[in-house]
Amino acid sequence: MSNSVKKVPTFVESLATLVGHNSISSVLPQYDQSNLAVIQSLADWFETLGFATEILPVADNPGKANLLATRGTGDGGLVLSGHTDTVPCNPERWISDPFTLTERDGRLYGLGTCDMKGFFSLVLEAVQAFHSSDFKQPLMILATADEESSMCGARDLSRQGRLKGRYAVVGEPTSLRPIRMHKGIIMESVRLTGRAGHSSNPALGINSIDAMHDVIGELKNLRQELAAQYSNAHFTVSVPTLNFGCIHGGDNPNRICGSCELAFDLRALPGMSNDDLRHEIRQRLSPIAARNNVIFELETHFPGIEPFETLASSPLVQAAERLTGHRSEAVAFATxxxxxxxxxxxxxxMGPGSIDQAHQVDEFLALSQIAPGVELIRSLIQQFCLEEKR
Structure with a gap:
């Protein structure tokens, strides 16, 4: 029997391993990959450091799992959370192999380095400063599946309701600045079905593009009304946004268009409800479809993400502001x-790396983010897991 002791990798070693695991998630099956290799690597490392680990398969998603690693006990504590997947990439456009960690010019290049496998390497480095006997409240490391596509991992955990605690940090790339609010998002399609016919006689069909013209007008009215009703100065774009992303309809200029589909997204501010917005859209568009004698369908592309806000008075927000020297901010992207x-x-x-690098060719994490990132995480663990409960 071997007497060898398991070794915890260095920051660069762990990040190289994580980047080397292809864990792309995508709504397109030809790109979608399992995240189990990332989950297993993280589980092995945190077990070596004395964490109790649970690999939690995601319901109805074969090859996908979450990881919960816990050190210490209690009803409070801190969760450090991140996703294990990446977006697809175009390897032919990268200077170096996206699945091989490459250092140059003070940066670590590789797919997922900042979004967001680098966060797990920071956490792994940070926790080595503590002993299990130090913990008065639990530290939980959460690694989720498919944030970049369906968010099925986080949704499954939310449905289970088994994760308990007081404070949580989601380590998305924010250049180590605390974010306490972001917009939500829904992505919907309006599908109108009329009747095709010869364009020489409009009475021979029902033109769905004509009907879609009225639908677009009503959605533009809704956009203006939401902007007038809701505003939050913390956001760079202070109002809700509604973007017409793509439209498809018809097949030939001399044929009445029998069907037309419009896809759009709507990003709501904190205090607004995605379900209420969907209901409002349906209520506004159904009469338009009836007047135009077309069949109306509203399709949801994914369940959506609700707007998010934590109060500025939260002890976690105040601690992050004190430790970073930055006031908490708001962002438009969802997490x-x-x-x-x-x-x-x-x-x-709050996490290392810039969101400007996320989803980009030649994604990188600056080496200058590592030391302050490790120190920041250690300070949060010290305050919320090691100090006496107040």
Whole structure:
């Protein structure tokens, strides 16, 4: 029997391993990959450091799992959370192999380095400063599946309701600045079905493009009304946005268009409800379809992400502001934070790397983010897991 002791990798070694695991998630099956290799690597490393680990298969999603690694006990504590998947990439456009960690010019290049496998390497480095006997409240490391596509991992955890605690940090790339609010998002399609016919006589069909013209007009009215009704100065774009993303209809100029489909997204501010918005859209568009004698369908592309906000008075927000020297901010992109908040956690978004590098060719994490990132995580663990409960 071997007497060898398991070794915890260095920051660069762990990140190289994580980047080397292809864990792309995509709504397109030809790109979608399992995240189990990432989950297993993380589980092995945190077990070596004395964490109790659970690999939690995601319901109805073969090859996908979440990881929960816990050190310490109690009813409070801190969750450090991140997703294990990446977006698809175009390897032919990269200077170096996206699945091989490459250092040059003070940067670590590779798919997922900043979004967001680098966060797990920071956490792994940070926790080595503590002993299990130090913990007065639990530290939980959460790694989720498919944030970049369906968010099925976070949704599954939210449905289970088994994760308990007080505070949570989602380590998305924010250049180590605390984020306490972000917009939500829904992505919908309006599909109108009329009747095709010869264009020489409009009475021979029902033109769905004509009907879609009225639908677009009504959605533009809704956009203006929402902007007038809701505003939040913390956001760079202070109002809700509704974007017409793509439209398809018809097949030939001399044929009455029998069907037309419009896809759009709507990004709501904190205090607004995705379900209420969907209901409002349906209520506004159904009469338009009836007047135009077309069949109306509203399709939801994915369940959506709710707007998110944690109060500025939260001890976690105040601690992050004090430790970073930055006031908490708001961002337009969506994260898994609302799912943790729904489980009762006071939550912020804060991690290494810039969102400007996320989803980009030649994604990188600057070496200058590593030392302050490790120190920041250690300080949060010290305050929320090691100090006496107040």
């Amino acid at each position: 898994e934070a609302p799912f943790l908040q729904a489980l009762g956690f006071e939550t912020i978004v």
